[in-house]
Amino acid sequence: MKRQLEISYSFGYVYDKSKLIAMYPAGTNVISEDEYEMEVEVAFLEDGIDAAFEYEDIKTANDVMKPLEMFLMKPNKIIPFVDSIKDFDTKEELPKLLNDFDAEYELKKDYEEKGYEFNNYYEVFKNVTNYIPKENLENLNILKIEADKFDMDKFINDIKINLDEVMNPNIIPVFMEKSNLTPRLFIKSKKEDSNSFYVPFAVDASSYERCVYCANGQKIEDENIDMGDLEISITKDAGYIIENIDNILNFKISNFNSKTENNNQITQVVDYGGKIKPMMIEFVNSYIKKI
Known part of the structure; x- marks a missing residue:
């Protein structure tokens, strides 16, 4: 029997003008290792967060992040990220699976190479003036x-x-x-x-x-x-x-x-x-x- 995986996700709110991705924790999901590849493919390659996550979870996240629009405008996109992958039974971190995921989908790497900063949404709210873009x-x-x-x-x-x-x-x-x-x-x-x-x-x-x-x-x-x-x-x-x-x-x-x-x-x-x-x-x- 394949082991059960506990996957922790975040929604990444991408603000291109600020070169910022504000990370909002989107909860965890427990799935078998057999279903893991299909699950992440739906979320990361096909239909995005609307298909892979519950409507209420998305709405809650959007409501929390909404006030940032006053200073940073609307996010250019919202994309899911995998924060951690654990063995559900032992709670052991599985860095190889996480590294394999990052290597295959290259989401985080692509943005890091473009100079984007990843930060927890709470820190972004607390220091929002640091992220207001200088614009003409x-x-x-x-x-x-x-x-x-x-x-x-x-x-x-x-x-x-x-x-x-x-x-x-x-x-x-x-x-x-x-x-x-x-x-x-x-x-x-x-x-x-x-x-x-x-x-x-x-x-x-x-x-x-x-x-x-x-x-x-x-x-x-x-x-x-x-x-x-x-x-x-x-x-x-x-x-x-x-x-x-x-x-x-x-x-x-x-x-x-x-x-x-x-x-x-x-x-x-x-x-x-x-x-x-x-x-x-x-x-x-x-x-x-x-x-």
Whole structure:
């Protein structure tokens, strides 16, 4: 009879810009040595964690790791790692099996050679400022224009009118202050004369109907539409973070969260706006003054 193996796994949350893999312990599994190869092949070569692990375990891990997105953005991928392999009965570590696994799948080796750091998720949370990437977000502007060449009053007024069924127009715009930690993050300002403010474009309308209302008057009814890095829900919408820097308006696509876990209101610049991005660009460009 083949021995029973006790395999300990972690989910590796990969943050490419930070060259970081945050390891979250995903528990253990006991399988016979006969089934071992098939088990790891499913997890590591075929369908990934969704096929190899329980939904609730994945959800719990994702919920715990979610706050990191405020500083590091969404992980580029989540991949499983084998931490240890033991004989279930004797609890003896089986380093040869683990080494054979690493040699065959080369997951850890590949990332180490690319300069990635592996760290326990708890340590990452504790020292998150060490992992915030240094970025120049200039290339994420979807419009950069002199303030007097853009009809801001009409832009904001039209958005208020077009979204009035799903949003209180009195809260548009939301004045923001840029975080000192990362240029991607803005926090609601207590002042109403800030040079940064958020204006919504795509808002969840689930209180009325199953769709997303857009500031250009369109509705998005396809639940499977590519949203890119954006999330739209009861507490989150997508729109423009606008900075007035030396009388130059800088427009970027961002995700606004009206209720974080610590009751802040924040907006976060995203890299990829999916199918909403061209809609947002076309809409904002229509308010450039014709000379």
